[in-house]
C-alpha cells in the first residue's frame with residue numbers, strides 16, 4: 001500500500017521520566033494511516049505512559065521528544081468513563097453541537113439502537129464499553145488509542161467486542177494503538193504487534209497473510225520474557 005508520508009502518525013525520540021526512573025527512552029514509532037498496532041509489554045514497562053503521551057494526557061511528566069498526529073485522537077480506557085448524570089446519547093455526543101443524529105447512528109453501529117435515553121448505570125459493563133467506542137468513533141478520529149479496553153470484560157463478551165472493534169475499524173479506518181496484556185488478543189486484532197521493553201520497542205511482528213501465527217506467538221512470548229516450552 002502506498003503511504004502518504006505526510007499522514008503518518010509519528011513518535012520521535014520520546015522520553016518520559018518519573019523522578020530518576022526513565023520509563024520511555026528515546027522511543028521512535030510510526031503508524032500508517034488505518035494501521036492497527038497492538039502494544040504488549042510486561043507490567044510497568046510503560047505502555048500506558050506511551051499511550052497517555054500520544055493522547056496529550058501526560059500533564060507535567062518530565063521528558064522530551066515529539067508526537068505528531070495529523071487529525072483527531074480518541075481514547076478508550078479499561079473503564080468506560082461515562083458521565084453518570086448524562087443519558088447514553090448525551091454521553092456519546094458530549095461537546096459536539098448538533099450531532100444527535102450521528103450519535104444515534106454510532107449507537108446503532110455498536111448494537112445499542114434504542115438505548116439512547118438509558119442512564120449509564122442501567123447498562124452492563126460490556127454495553128458501557130460499547131458506548132465508549134461510539135463516543136470515540138463519532139468524532140471520526142485519525143488515531144484511536146485504546147488502553148486495555150476489554151480487560152475488565154468476561155471472555156465471551158471480550159470475543160464479541162473483538163468482532164465489533166474489527167468491524168468498526170473496517171468502517172471508519174482510524175489507525176489504532178491497542179495496549180493489551182493478551183498476546184492472543186494482539187494477534188487476533190492487529191496488523192503489527194510491538195513489544196515495549198526498557199523504554200523502547202524491543203520486538204515487532206507483522207501479521208501478514210499466510211504467516212504462521214504459532215511462530216509469531218512464540219516470538220512475542222520470548223520477547224516478553226516468557227520461555228519454558
Ligand SMILES: Nc1ncnc2c1ncn2[C@@H]1O[C@H](COP(=O)(O)OP(=O)(O)OP(=O)(O)O)[C@@H](O)[C@H]1O
Nearest residue numbers: 018019023041042043044045046047048049050181
Ligand atoms: N504518576 C506516576 N508517578 C510515578 N511513577 C509512575 C507514574 N505513573 C506510572 N509510573 C511508573 O511508570 C512505570 C510505567 O507505568 P505504566 O502505567 O506506563 O506501565 P504499563 O506498562 O502500562 O503497566 P501495566 O501493564 O501494569 O498497566 C511503572 O513502573 C509505574 O509505576
